[in-house]
Amino acid sequence: MAQAAGAGWRATFLDRVDLRRVFTPKVAILAVAMALVGYLAVVPLGYLLWGTFLSEGGTLTLEHFRRAYTSQYALTTLAWNTLLFTVGSAAIAIPLGTALAYLNVRTNVPLKSLVFAASLVPLIIPGILHTIAWIFLASPRIGMINQAVEPLLGEEFFDIFSLAGMALVEGLHVTPLVFLLMVAAFKSMDPSLEESALLSGGKRFTVFRRITLPLVKPGIYAATLIIVVNGMSSFEVPALLGIPDGIWVFTSRIWRVLSGYPSDYGQAGAYALSLLAITTVGVFLQSRLSRRGKSFQTVTGKGFRPRPLELGPWRWPAMGVVVLYFTVAVVLPMFVLFYISTQKFYQPPSWETLSNMTLDNYRYIAEHSQVKRAFRNSFMLGIGSATGVMFMMAIISWIVVRTKVPGRWALDNLSFLPMVVPGLVMGVALLFVYLRAPLPIYGTMWILLIAYFTRYMPYGMRYASTSMYQIGGELEESALVSGATWWQQFRRVTLPLLMPGLIAGWIYIVMVSVRELSSSILLYSPGNEVLSIVIWEQWENGQSNELAALGMVMIALLVVLVTVGAKLGAKVGVKSE
Amino acid sequence: MLTVKDLVKTFPGSKGEKGRVRAVDGVTFEVEPGHLYTLLGPSGCGKTTTLRCVAGLEDPDTGVIKVGDTTMFSSNERTKVPANKRGLGMVFQSYAIWPHMNVFKNVSFPLEVADRKGRLGKSEIEQRVGRVLEVVQLDHLASRQATDLSGGQQQRLALARALVMEPPLLLLDEPLSNLDAQLREEMRFELKRLQREMGITAIYVTHDQVEALAMSNRIAVMNGGNIEQIGKPRDIYERPSSKFVAGFIGTTNFLEGRVGRREPGNVYVVSTPTGEIRTRSEADLPVGTDVILSIRPEHIGLAPADTGVPGPNTWRGRVETRAFLGESVDHLVHVGERRLQVRCPTTVSIAPGNDVLLEFPADLTSIIPADR
Known part of the structure; x- marks a missing residue:
């Protein structure tokens, strides 16, 4: 292959400036x-x-940052809360979403269509409704779950107004996003890679851990990115569950300084930029990670019709996981919302309230x-x-x-x-x-x-x-x-x-x-x-x-x-x- | 009908490569009306890029492209007719059948998007489409969804779409390569028949030498962005002018040698390490030139050693292996240091280990200067 003479460049350049065609x-x-x-x-x-x-005067200043991070809301506190909340929700959503996707795509778990619906429905429920439903389910005082377990575990057992509660509610709500990404990843994986590992004598779980999971790493990285960005930007959950107990994150601070009177735009900007910086660092780190993950090119875009993995006696425990998730993430919140919508004022469900719907x-x-x-x-x-x-x-x-x-x-x-x-x-x-x-x-x-x-x-x-x-x-x-x-x-x-x-x-x-x-x-x-x-x-x-x-x-x-x-x-x- | 002159097309080199890659490096050829002209070569030789330049899908760096009397591209005159104004028909390798339209709509599209002043009326469009679908025998499937057609039918549909504008020039980019072997053979004859009957001028790009030999009026063999040889199929096969052409088209045996002497009637006597060969050539090669002889396996005669004596163009060798191919029998024969492939009719089959005589015909042994 010879190198081009200058003529090629010139011709291309002249093409580009031909005004009649521009x-x-x-x-x-x-x-x-x-x-x-x-x-x-x-x-x-x-x-x-x-x-x-x-x-205001037009000079460079860090005054807005100083005001934003007074001792009460130190930058480190906000960052720490944001981090814990994000990591917590990811720790729930990623394993759960991945497991649901695996069960749905690669195994013969019973009630597959239920698995699919169960995994997607939370996507449709707006975050604010989901969060409010959980307040009625697990707030220390009025939460229905707390009232149900009171005889066994004592009063106010679950406290939704905590970092753990916030992470749980957020994690359950974003699980469908992980599920969707992982379904795509599992579908595009050549099942013969797993089958050959099984034939090599690997136990099912060993195969899952050593072959399947490493192969869908790119999918897991993509899911992590979405969940992390999502956790850091989440507003509904920190605002409704965090503020009552003074657990502040960047988003709830932004809202607070702007909803007060007078609105403090400079301070909101300082919080916003801090959050943006942290998110950007997170995305950058994630992209570095996933670049390393690209060495697994065995995951092709080809369509396969894999034979589902026989779960054997494990079918029923697997289905139990699905049913449990469906109950916790969909049935309970939807039931609570429906129940409250039929009452004149809130009171715990009983025969009397259930027969007096309106x-x-x-x-x-x-x-x-x-x-x-x-x-x-x-x-x-x-x-x-x-x-x-x-x-x-x-x-x-x-x-x-x-x-x-x-x-x-x-x-x-x-x-x-x-x-x-x-x-x-x-x-x-x-x-x-x-x-x-x-x-x-x-x-x-x-x-x-x-x-x-x-x-x-x-x-x-x-x-x-x-x-x-x-x-x-x-x-x-x-x-x-x-x-x-x-x-x-x-x-x-x-x-x-x-x-x-x-x-x-x-x-x-x-x-x-x-x-x-x-x-x-x-x-x-x-x-x-x-x-x-x-x-x-x-x-x-x-x-x-x-x-x-x-x-x-x-x-x-x-x-x-x-x-x-x-x-x-x-x-x-x-x-x- | 088509004139391509000094066509050059470069692409930016991939990362780590300096400068630009010359995909087409000064290609010149001319196509006569009614001819099926084939650009033949291995992948990466520039044949498809040349075709795309003619279609207007690539902008050449320099050169001239003329269809009839219309200049489609000229770097000197700074003219460039965009692809959608050239009025050429093209069949793509993947057929590029639009899956969201039915058969009729696929074919009528070129007529429907024509300029307002040149656009035909609805009934005329229907007639034209009907006619061309009839030609490719798809008229009974006009309302079928395009994706419901078989491979061969899709191929004919692509052809119909390219022909419906009645283009002066038809461009075919490996149109048969996606068909299975049997269908490909069928379509080869079908395409040739259509092209000859309708008197279409066509450029045909392929890497399949059998296809090229079977269909073309002229073949241009391309390599590394250049045309190596232009000629009729038979000439290209029997008289390759370069080692590349001889090796790319069909199988062949190469023998290095030197022109020993010349005799009247264009006869050359070439001496090789294994013996002398007399052959004819139009080329003008002085005595002493290093040359390569190209001899097709099926052109070499094979007989048991006791049926004659070695001499000029008759060498003695020993069969090493043999393979039965159905239509013929291949023998691998040791001659001195060399091993030659000899293809015989099934009537000749000599067991390994036997001594044989090889006979080289003077007319069918090509001399190629060693530097080509």
Whole structure:
């Protein structure tokens, strides 16, 4: 292979500056998409830095940090609490999610469809409802579980208002995320690797420990990343379970200094930047780890139809684990919510209360105009941000995967950047931008739309680019050779082929948008409340029965949405693929 | 119909490699109307990149590409017609059948996306699509989902889509490589028949020499970004002009030697360490030139040693092994230090350990200068 003469470079360069070809509709669409991603990802963080490190007078200052970390809320205390909470939730979610995925994919555990449903349902329950349900289950005074075990274990046995309680509630809630990632990892693993270990005389558990687990390491690393970022950004659990007992983490501090009067933006910025720094370090360490994990390339993307592992007599204990998880993570919280939603005021369940159920709370939320408005706002925002994100990410992933535009890797990273920005930090950053920038967005729904759009960009990008990689380039090239313009090709070939992936991403984003609380709580204004905000307010007002009814309706709507979406996705999917 | 001149296409080298890789390094060729012209070579030889440059899917660094009288690309005149304005038909290796459309829609797509002023009416589109589907015998499957077709049907569908615009030039990128062996043979004849009957000019890219020999009017053998030899299939096979061509197309025996003397009628006598060989060649090689002889296994005659005497073009050897291949019998024969592969009809089969006579025909032994 010879090296190129200068002619090649020159020709390519001249191509690039040929003005007649530069201003095509294709270039315009691509440029707008790229500019928007850059703006959304970078500008808020820039404002955040600027607003936190500059004093009113415009000089560099650390005053905001000094005020944030007075002795009562030392940086080390906040960091330590955050760490314990995060590690604790990961220690619950990762083994549990991995075990459920393994049982579901690789063994003949009974009631597989129950396993699958059990593992996914918590994904649909909004975090705030899940947390409130757990307060009714395991708070020292009124918790139903505590009352049930009182004769055996004494009064106030479980205390949900503790770091352990917080980690448990968070861990149970994020287990489905681990489950989903691990299901994919186990599915793509060549089962003959396990079978050959069994034939070598390995015991089942030895095989699992020495062959299976090391092979799915990349999946475990990915799951760890998500759980760790999630734990550090979590707001609902630390706010509802931590604050009453004075267990503070960064997110709850941010909320507190902004909800007080007057709001202390500088201090919120200092907390936000600290949290961002810790999250970034965590993500960096994780990516170093997972790079080492890539040496296991035996995990291919090929489809296998593995013979499930015979559990033998272990089938029933395995099923016991599943049933226990389903009971603790789904049945109990859902039962509590349902029970409370049928009562006029909270009292422990008894024959009397169970025979005096009422629909009053449902009637209340059906007539309450603020609730109706919140439903409309939440679903409009969810559908709007999901549609916008998926369309935009279809274009961005096309640029990243298909073109040779210089700097496309930067675009890829930019779209991923908001992933490490916790919701409250994004909220603070957007406050900084739109309190200062002349755009009249603050106090409208638009600022919420921007927040959701930015936060869910990374998820949309994953869904879109994964599908994009699966579409052979020749499918697009053949459209081009057939005479199609870029837009015709994109609209008639690329988009339809991406559709199953785009719909999956769309459903996911609608779901998480409707549940969103941590950005909304800083950015909403009266009249623009979303559902999670209404629930939050009702909780603060002590309207737990109305809240439970609202929660039940919300969960029901989300279930319908996910089911319809999944059906729709299966329909537009290319049949034989 | 197609003129390609001094085509150069470079790619950025992979990490750790300096400079750019010259995938196509100054390729020039011309295709006559109605011909099926094959670019043949091993993977990485630049044949597909050349085809993609003609299609407009790659931008060459330098060179000229003309279809008929239209300049599609010229680095000097700074013209470049984008792929979607070239109006060429292309069949991709993977067929690139759109799985979300049915058979009819796949074929009508090129007509539907045409410029507004050149676009046909709905009924005309239906007629055109119907006609071309009939040609490839898929008319009865028009409403079938494209993914429900078999491999051979998908291949014909891809062909129909490429032909529906009635392009001046059809580009075929290894169109048969994804079919199983039997179907491939069938489609080979089918494709050739269609191309000849419709008078289509086509560029055909393949790494399969049998396919190239069976289908082409002309073959250009490519290696390392260059064309090594252009010729009719028979010439390429029987008169390879370089060691690479001889070795790539079919199996062959190489013998190193030197031009000993020349005789009238283009006859050369080449002396090799194992003996002399007389052969004919159009090439002008002075006495003393180092050459390589290429002799196809099936062109060497084999007979028991007691049926004649050794002499010019008749060497004595001993059978080492033999293998029955169904259509023929392969013998590995020791001659001096050398081992030659000899392919005989099944009527000739000599057991290992026997002495034999090898006969080399003067017309079918190619002389290749050693530096090529």
